[in-house]
Amino acid sequence: MVDPKIQKQRELLPIFPYRQQIIDAIKKKNLLVITGETGSGKTTQIPQYILENFPECRLIGVTQPRRIAAMTVAKRVSEEHGTRLGNEIGYSIRFDDCTSTKTRLRYMTDGVLLREATTDPKLSNYDVIIVDEAHERTVETDVLFGLLKQTYRMRPELKILVMSATLNVEKFSDFFNKCPTMDIPGRMYHVEINHHRDAKISSLKSTYIERAVDTALFIHQEEPPGDVLVFLTGQNDIERACRDLEREARHLRRSDIRYGKHVKAMVVYPLYASLETMEQRAIFDEPPEGTRKFVFATNIAQTSVTIPGIKYVIDSGFVKQKSYDPNTGMDALLVVPISQAAATQRAGRAGRTAPGKAYRLYCRESYEQMDEETIPEIQRSSLLGTVLSLKKMGIQDIINFEFIDPPDPLLVTNALRQLFLLEAIDASGRLTSLGDLMTIFPLNPFLSRVLISSAKEFNCSREIVIIVSMLSAEEVFHSPKNEEKQMIAEEARKQFYHSSGDHMTLLNIFEAYRDCGHDIDWCRERYLNHRALSIAKNVREQIQDIMEKNGLPIISCRRNENSNDEERTRKKRKTYYRETKYDPEPILQSLATAYYIHLSKRHPHRPVFYHYASGAASESVDSNSSLLALHISPTSALYPENKVVKIESLDWLIYHAIVYTNKALMKTVSKIRYNWVEEKMSLFKQLPKTRLDGSEVANKESGQNDDMSENDPVKKNRRIEAIAAAKERALRRRAMAQE
Known part of the structure; x- marks a missing residue:
């Protein structure tokens, strides 16, 4: 039974007057682009309109770019529909499926639908697919667009809806055969935009946190009641700003606050993705009477969540963006200027419930120089997992796959080379039996390769499953900002350190x-992230289930030992684990079957490392100044200052990833022996002889569409122009980030 109060809330949403118009449009057209402001109700209501008015519809799939959105929206819609979550309405995210045979409306991450498409390109179970939050332009969303276009050719009866808060409508309409578009007006109040008079964004990099706090104090002292949303770039920025604002507010007197009769106090909240759920909930509560709420947030608050009561927005003008360099294999977390579209979205958060104000910390000239749209993730990210998925779907010519915005061919080539080195594809770019098996895991292909070798070659799959689960979760160590607590945290970590390294x-x-x-x-006592460990526990169970279903055995390399001896050793050393509890060799050898690609060698004369495959030979390194110096991350057990081992004993290391901050840091490293990987290193020498792009194979196969042919000069020129424009934007963005 539907709660009358909830039904009334549904009818008050801005989308409700357009209900019949939307239903009629969906009945008439199988391809439709729908735009609507955040808060209009499109995410929760349009799927329900279909559910209520298309009784013959078997399954409606709604994709979301974020896990938390898929879960919370499904929960809300099931409440509105008066059903239990997991019955008629459910959700599916990586490692968590809350659906049943009764489910007709399924919210999911776009990655989940992509994985489904690898085994069923026609998406035969679905009658309607809705791609929501399309403006986010994640890698998965962009690939999904290309796949859905192919699926529509095979199944023209499939209904495909693209929904977004803000969107380049013409671009998406053109991509989907010039399909019709529909706009749902939101309930938007006027927002007064205030630019800084002369602050150029290129000069704000070192001061935007301080300026944001100063502006927050100004609003608290001078503006009428209303809550404040401040956009910053990440957890560290946000926590620092929260501390600074609370400290400064303690010095304010009642007479300093112009509207002191109505605004007597403030409450300050952080908001970022890895925040504990309980801490996030308080943000959405109404503050006590006479209290102004300040929320310092990442761009998660830009479109994904709506915080009630916001009348003022402070826009720093920056966002933290991951950028992948295929030449170095490095992921750089760069603080870069936002786009004009993002600035408009941020300002709009101030006008949801009443007229509001947006304070931009940068001048109007800087706004006008910003990119119009955010660079799509597919043009600045590693495509390793994406390319493997496309191969599984039988798509050979990846470079000429029909992307809405083509990635740099160098990103595709780099992914193909890595898949060859992982032995997932052969020299012609075809999927191998090993590569096919790797696709059963919803993981980075490196981790999938390690899992298979641990079960089939090294008999240590139980331990590798745990390590892979930990690598798939969030950062496990908490880093307190207080210097004294930081020392306690560092000491607490040492009881877990292993002399072989981080794995x-x-x-x-x-x-x-x-x-x-x-x-x-x-x-908490050991400064470990309970949420990360809880996620790892769940991931471990799911991976083990996948392995068992696919005939991959769970085997342990744990040594047999006397439990009394172990307990005495623990007490004596005040540590939880003995070095001899496991034989680390098979574990490290399993890891090396994939991570030999990330093999680094210690420099003969300096306390740094270099990527071994990039150097001709150790003898030539000393004179080769072009090689990038790699440093062990300070969070590693093998970081020299931790004194677990001497750096002189670390000849060869494998690393999970390289992250560039002010220097190239190897994250999650372990020491190995070169003879473990010597044979596999020969695959690097075979790379020049390969035809990995699959173009020859694709041309011989009839499965490829004529309109995707590389010989079409119009399409070829369009692709070249799009790639050149993407490169120019990326170079301009990186230059601004480094200023």
């Missing part, structure tokens, strides 16, 4: 977490 350290941490009964207080 065995992660295993030690998880085993200790299991032994303490997954206790949250135990985690």
Whole structure:
């Protein structure tokens, strides 16, 4: 039974007057682009309109770019519909499926639908697919567009809806055969835009946090009641700004606040993706009477969540963006200027419930120089997993796949080369039996390769599953900002360190977490992230289930030992784990089957490392100044200052990833022996002889569409122009980030 109060709320949404118009449009057209402001109700209501008015519809799929959105929206819609979550309405995210055979409306991440398409390109179970939050332009969303276009050719009866808060409508309409568009007006109040008089965004990099706090104080002292949303770039910025604002506010007197009768106090909240759920909930509550709420947030608050009561927005003009360099294999987390579209979205958050104001910390000239749209993720990210998925779907010529915005061919080529080195594709770019098996896991292909070798070659799959689960979760260590607590945290970590490096350290941490009964207080005392460990626990169970269903055995390399001896050793050393509890060799050898691609060698004369495959030979390194110096991350067990091992004993390391901050840092490293990977290193020498792009194969196969042919001069020129424009934007963005 539907709650009358909830039904009334549905009818008050801006989208409700357009209900019949939307239903009629969906009945008439199978391709439709729908735009509507955040808060209009399109995400929760349009799927329900279909559910209520298309009784013959078997399954409606709605994709979201974020896990949290898929879960929370499904929960809300099931409440509105008066059904239990998981029955008629459910959700599916990576490692968590809350659906049943009764489910007719399924919210999911775009990655989940992509994985489904690898085994069923026609998406036969669905009658309607809705791609929501299309403006986010994630890699998965962009690939999904290309796949849905192909699916529509095979199944023209499939209804495809593209929904977004803000969108380049013509671009998406053109991509989907010039399909009709529909705009749902939101309930938007006037927002007064205030630019800084002369602050250019290129000069704000070192001062935007301080300026944001100053502007927040100004609003609190001078503006009428209303809550404040401040856009910053990440967790560190946000926590610092929260502390600074609270400290400055303590010095304010009642007479300093112009509207002191109505605004006597403030409450300050952070908002970022990895925040604990309970901490996030308070943000959406109404503050006590006479209190102004300040929320310092990442761009998660730009479109994904709506915070009630916001009348003022402070826009720093920056966002933290991951950028992948295929030449170095590095992921750089760059603080870069936002786009004009993002600035408009941010300002709009101030006008949801009443007229508002947006304070931009940069001048109008800087706004006019920003890119019109945010660079799509597909043009600045590693495409390794994406390319493997496309190969699984039988798409050979990846470079000429019909993307809405083509990625740089160098990104595609780099992904193909890595898949060849992982032995997932052969020299002609065809999927191997090993590559086919790798696609059963919803993981980075490196981790999939490691799991298979641990089960088939090295008999240590139980331990590797744990390590892979830990690598798939969030950062496990908490880093307190207080200097004294930081020293305590660093000391607490040492009880888990393993002399071979970080992979065995992660295993030690998880085993200790299991032994303490997954206790949250135990985690807090040791400055460990309980949420990350809880996620890892869930991921581990899901991976083991996948392996067992596919005939991959779960085997342990744990040594047999006397439990009394182990307990005495623990007490003596005040540590949780003995070095001898596991034989690390098979574990590290399993990791090396994939991560030999990330093999680094210690420089003969300097305390740094270099990517071994980039150097001709160790003898020539000393004179080769072009090689990038790699440093061990300070969070690693093998970081020299931790004194777990001497750097002189670290000849060869494998690393999980390289992140560039002010220098190139190797994250999650372990020491190995070169003879373990010597044979595999020969695959690097075979790369020049390969035809990995699959173009020859694709031309011989009839499965490719004529309109995707590389010989079409119009399409070829359009692709070249699009790639050139993307490169120019990326170079301009990176130059601004480094100023």
